[in-house]
Amino acid sequence: MKAIVQRVTEARVDIAGDTVGRIGPGVLVLVCAMQGDAEPNAKALAERVAKLRIFRDDNGRMNRSLLETGGGALVVSQFTLAADTSRGNRPGFSAAAPPDEGERLYEHFVSALRATGIHVETGRFGADMAVHLVNDGPVTVPMER
Secondary structure, X not given: OEEEEEEEEEEEEEEOOEEEEEEOOEXXXXXXXXXXOOHHHHHHHHHHHHHOOOEEOXXXXXXXXXXXXXXXXXXXXXXXXXXXXXOOOOOEOOOEOOHHHHHHHHHHHHHHHHHOOOOEEEOOOOOOOEEEEXXXXXXXXXXXX
């Protein structure tokens, strides 16, 4: 699985003008299931996100995790993370898991992240979403598992 983790002061996702997920300080996680991924990949990535030390400690260093700060996570499915642009200007997405499998693994990722004790809000898999965020830092970290 692939993810982009962005430290945020706030984030929300809207669908057709309605807010379906919103958090204050924490992380926005864009996540994509890839061909060949399975539940262990989703669980391991969720645990890594929860423990990722990208929040400031008392000395201003990125030394605290989401678990330590008590922040929230807004998780949004993002199949375009599987984009392959090696053959030209139009990206191909054949490396992404098929939609049914992608949705199942997305939901497994969300459940695994919630199981760590983090408050998790979500978008809606496959929907046309407007994602709003205030990137803190900015801090943006790509991750794979």
